[in-house]
Amino acid sequence: MKITFLGTGTSSGIPVIGCECIVCNSNNEKDRRLRSSVLIEKNDTRILIDVTPDFREQMMNLSFQKINGILISHEHYDHVGGLDDLRPYSRFGEQDIYAERNVSQALKNRIPYCFMTNRYAGIPDLRIIEIDTSPFQLEDVEIIPIRVMHHKLPILGFRIDNFAYLTDVKTVPSEELSKLKNLDVLVVSALRIKEHISHQNLDQAIDLIHTIYPQKAYLTHLSHEMGLHNEVQNQLEKDIQLAYDGLEIDL
Ligand SMILES: [Zn+2]
Numbered sequence: 432m433k434i435t436f437l438g439t440g441t442s443s444g445i446p447v448i449g450c451e452c453i454v455c456n457s458n459n460e461k462d463r464r465l466r467s468s469v470l471i472e473k474n475d476t477r478i479l480i481d482v483t484p485d486f487r488e489q490m491m492n493l494s495f496q497k498i499n500g501i502l503i504s505h506e507h508y509d510h511v512g513g514l515d516d517l518r519p520y521s522r523f524g525e526q527d528i529y530a531e532r533n534v535s536q537a538l539k540n541r542i543p544y545c546f547m548t549n550r551y552a553g554i555p556d557l558r559i560i561e562i563d564t565s566p567f568q569l570e571d572v573e574i575i576p577i578r579v580m581h582h583k584l585p586i587l588g589f590r591i592d593n594f595a596y597l598t599d600v601k602t603v604p605s606e607e608l609s610k611l612k613n614l615d616v617l618v619v620s621a622l623r624i625k626e627h628i629s630h631q632n633l634d635q636a637i638d639l640i641h642t643i644y645p646q647k648a649y650l651t652h653l654s655h656e657m658g659l660h661n662e663v664q665n666q667l668e669k670d671i672q673l674a675y676d677g678l679e680i681d682l
């Protein structure tokens with residue numbers, strides 16, 4: 432299984448428009464972060480988690496192939512803003528989007544023209560498959576949804592084999608922790624150093640990693656307020672790494 436980080440930034444991306452901070456002005460490619468998303472390739476199955484407003488740019492350098500399924504964590508714009516850019520993928524037939532019912536309704540309200548019966552030419556051919564926290568099969572891959580809390584908003588993380596991806600986490604309900612045992616790789620969001628109402632900060636993410644105890648953890652959904660990639664990385668223990676755009680992991 433191969434994981435490719437298509438983006439590792441929070442909702443504003445880095446650099447933030449108009450910001451003059453050292454992170455936004457950094458020349459290090461690792462300090463440039465598109466909005467957070469990963470592509471998972473297992474055998475011949477390609478699974479995308481979230482479709483960001485940067486989706487078009489994120490896919491430009493990858494081979495153009497069918498995406499077997501798209502898993503949506505929640506309906507915030509930084510996780511779904513690229514749905515309309517799935518247009519070219521209609522060439523492969525209907526594009527399956529896996530989302531909870533409330534997310535499905537939010538998407539249908541936001542881009543109704545994609546879901547009308549008489550759609551005009553060129554509109555992405557999206558089919559939403561409603562999921563809950565029950566495990567399901569996507570081609571030959573078992574997906575285990577994980578309930579996580581984004582402050583008061585219940586959203587989804589996902590486990591595939593010994594890999595799990597949890598974004599926009601503030602807390603993980605204790606009853607979900609049993610689904611996160613024996614992970615080789617955990618990807619989890621960490622917004623910045625300071626606390627935030629709906630996102631874990633760095634210390635809270637590290638506490639969660641110590642609770643789940645994966646072999647290796649990667650931090651994503653980072654704000655420019657986290658600091659420079661290399662400086663923050665140097666302060667982390669060796670099995671915790673800041674993810675960066677384009678990072679690939681083989682599992
Ligand atoms: Zn987000």
Ligand SMILES: [Zn+2]
Pocket residue numbers: 446447450451452453454455456655
């Ligand atoms: Zn900045």
Ligand SMILES: [Zn+2]
Pocket residue numbers: 505507581599
């Ligand atoms: Zn969010």
